[in-house]
Amino acid sequence: MHDVIVVGAGAAGLFFAGSLPPGRFRVLLLDHSAKLAEKVRISGGGRCNITNLEAGRLERYLGREPRFARQALAGFGPEAFLSAFRRDGLSVHEKHRGQLFCDQGSNAVIRWLDARAQAAGAKRLMSTRVHAVRHATAETGFILESDAGSLSCRMLVIASGGPSIPAIGASDWGQVLARSMGLAVVPPRPALVPLIVQTPWTSEASLAGVSMPVRVSLSGQSHAPAFDEDLLFTHRGLSGPAILQLSSYWSEDQAIDVRWAPASLAADFAEDWVKRKALVAFNPERMLNGSDPALAMPKRFLQQRFGPSGARLPDLSAPIQQWPDRAIRRLGEVLLRDRLQPSGTEGWKKAEVAAGGVEVRELDPRSMQSFKHPGMFFIGEVVDVTGWLGGYNFQWAWSSAWSAARAISVILEGYLK
Numbered sequence: 462m463h464d465v466i467v468v469g470a471g472a473a474g475l476f477f478a479g480s481l482p483p484g485r486f487r488v489l490l491l492d493h494s495a496k497l498a499e500k501v502r503i504s505g506g507g508r509c510n511i512t513n514l515e516a517g518r519l520e521r522y523l524g525r526e527p528r529f530a531r532q533a534l535a536g537f538g539p540e541a542f543l544s545a546f547r548r549d550g551l552s553v554h555e556k557h558r559g560q561l562f563c564d565q566g567s568n569a570v571i572r573w574l575d576a577r578a579q580a581a582g583a584k585r586l587m588s589t590r591v592h593a594v595r596h597a598t599a600e601t602g603f604i605l606e607s608d609a610g611s612l613s614c615r616m617l618v619i620a621s622g623g624p625s626i627p628a629i630g631a632s633d634w635g636q637v638l639a640r641s642m643g644l645a646v647v648p649p650r651p652a653l654v655p656l657i658v659q660t661p662w663t664s665e666a667s668l669a670g671v672s673m674p675v676r677v678s679l680s681g682q683s684h685a686p687a688f689d690e691d692l693l694f695t696h697r698g699l700s701g702p703a704i705l706q707l708s709s710y711w712s713e714d715q716a717i718d719v720r721w722a723p724a725s726l727a728a729d730f731a732e733d734w735v736k737r738k739a740l741v742a743f744n745p746e747r748m749l750n751g752s753d754p755a756l757a758m759p760k761r762f763l764q765q766r767f768g769p770s771g772a773r774l775p776d777l778s779a780p781i782q783q784w785p786d787r788a789i790r791r792l793g794e795v796l797l798r799d800r801l802q803p804s805g806t807e808g809w810k811k812a813e814v815a816a817g818g819v820e821v822r823e824l825d826p827r828s829m830q831s832f833k834h835p836g837m838f839f840i841g842e843v844v845d846v847t848g849w850l851g852g853y854n855f856q857w858a859w860s861s862a863w864s865a866a867r868a869i870s871v872i873l874e875g876y877l878k
């Protein structure tokens with residue numbers, strides 16, 4: 462019998478195994494994929510945004526009860542993770558808003574995670590499917606029917622992640638298993654995902670690839686955060702950090718508000734233009750596109766948004782004197798709060814994470830152990846805790862894995878005595 466079997470040798474599973482005391486327990490990692498930790502490899506564009514300096518902030522996590530994450534994040538937060546990481550000779554650089562990327566790239570992170578797990582004495586079986594899991598008795602623990610035959614363990618750790626990017630072996634297996642064992646599960650949905658928006662002016666392929674800083678929020682939802690980040694036009698809609706962040710809060714039929722104008726354009730700029738138009742000669746296009754360098758909105762965007770298929774306004778390059786006051790005010794409305802209606806998300810193929818998962822009320826926040834099935838633990842993305850873009854999801858994987866490793870070590874030491 463194994464002391465611990467971990468299903469899923471990804472970020473959380475590997476970090477869990479490497480956080481156990483070296484050589485103390487018989488640990489087996491099982492993964493159905495042939496390749497190790499593919500999501501770590503593709504993360505952060507191959508650079509792996511491993512954590513965030515602000516990853517201890519609970520308001521940056523979503524789920525039915527984000528406060529559940531408090532103990533795990535406090536017990537093993539970004540500082541603790543970084544000191545383990547640096548101790549082994551790896552280093553990080555900060556890119557943007559506390560986002561820490563590995564200087565050596567994501568393959569180095571995988572080698573590090575694997576080396577830690579091996580140093581702890583964990584064995585690993587790849588390309589191995591688990592067909593069934595049974596909770597036998599407290600003495601016999603759990604029995605797994607797998608490609609490697611019937612396996613038993615005292616402690617079972619489910620670290621199988623979420624279903625985003627199925628092409629690299631991602632699945633909702635852990636969530637389905639939890640439900641089959643009587644645990645409540647929030648149905649997984651794509652998060653940190655591009656949104657499909659098809660309006661006459663956005664569907665023009667000429668906008669694809671244009672990126673600009675914006676502020677986005679959910680229309681009429683003051684409790685959800687607004688994001689000041691870059692927005693990227695795609696062939697089918699919108700992406701970029703601003704939209705990925707907002708997508709985690711978005712639900713079907715929800716409209717979104719976009720402030721296209723940079724913060725340097727005062728909220729009452731239209732009224733100001735109405736007053737000044739008799740005194741100063743300028744045209745809106747040149748003003749917005751860069752005669753004031755603090756504005757510099759992309760010309761392609763201005764041409765599409767205010768072109769024949771966009772807002773019905775005078776020619777943007779016409780002198781402001783030719784603009785009726787009403788049209789100037791409408792220009793202000795569109796630039797300051799444009800309402801768009803996404804028709805959906807780009808789905809699991811493009812989502813960076815799954816929101817939803819095993820309901821946290823089923824788990825002990827100190828250990829990630831199931832109340833209904835003592836000895837069974839859920840860590841990482843399979844749990845209903847989802848972080849913002851920017852290293853928060855890996856930090857959740859590290860923190861939840863560490864909590865489970867600490868708790869399991871204590872329980873197993875009890876068996877060994």
Ligand SMILES: Cc1cc2nc3c(=O)[nH]c(=O)nc-3n(C[C@H](O)[C@H](O)[C@H](O)COP(=O)(O)OP(=O)(O)OC[C@H]3O[C@@H](n4cnc5c(N)ncnc54)[C@H](O)[C@@H]3O)c2cc1C
Nearest residue numbers: 469471472473493504505510621622634841842852854855
């Ligand atoms: C494109 C992309 C970029 C990302 N970039 C970042 C980033 O820079 N920073 C960040 O914080 N987060 C990032 N994420 C999110 C992050 O990768 C995940 O949140 C994190 O990997 C979750 O860790 P996990 O161990 O729970 O799941 P995973 O790392 O996905 O590991 C799950 C493992 O379980 C295995 N598995 C699944 N089903 C089964 C089964 N039935 N039987 C056996 N094994 C199974 C899988 O093969 C996999 O190895 C990114 C995600 C994507 C898709």
